[in-house]
Amino acid sequence: MTILHMVWLKAPKGVSDANMEDLLEDIRCMKSIPSVINIVAGKNLKNTDHGYEYGVLMTYADKVAQQLYIKHPLHEKVRDQIKAMGVGMMGLDFEH
Numbered sequence: 001m002t003i004l005h006m007v008w009l010k011a012p013k014g015v016s017d018a019n020m021e022d023l024l025e026d027i028r029c030m031k032s033i034p035s036v037i038n039i040v041a042g043k044n045l046k047n048t049d050h051g052y053e054y055g056v057l058m059t060y061a062d063k064v065a066q067q068l069y070i071k072h073p074l075h076e077k078v079r080d081q082i083k084a085m086g087v088g089m090m091g092l093d094f095e096h
Helices: 017-032 063-071 073-085
Strands: 003-010 036-043 054-060 088-095
Touching: 003 063, 017 036, 017 054, 017 073, 036 063, 054 063, 063 073
Parallel strands: none
Antiparallel strands: 003 054, 003 088, 036 054
């Protein structure tokens, strides 16, 4: 079964839409990680966002592929970038 990884992102005060779009592009570039099947990311279009303005959906072949992604240096770099920017994050993983 594939694993779907959903992430909601909330920009902190002082982080512009342009900064967030740059971050989303860095997230999309993680599609080059071999264990990632697909990544899509974009700005929330709904009014029921609870402050989470951006979303990410990633697909992995299985739990092993997800663990390879988590340990990949590109993922670690983007994870550290998110933390340094102070971006709020909420995630959910499930098998599909």
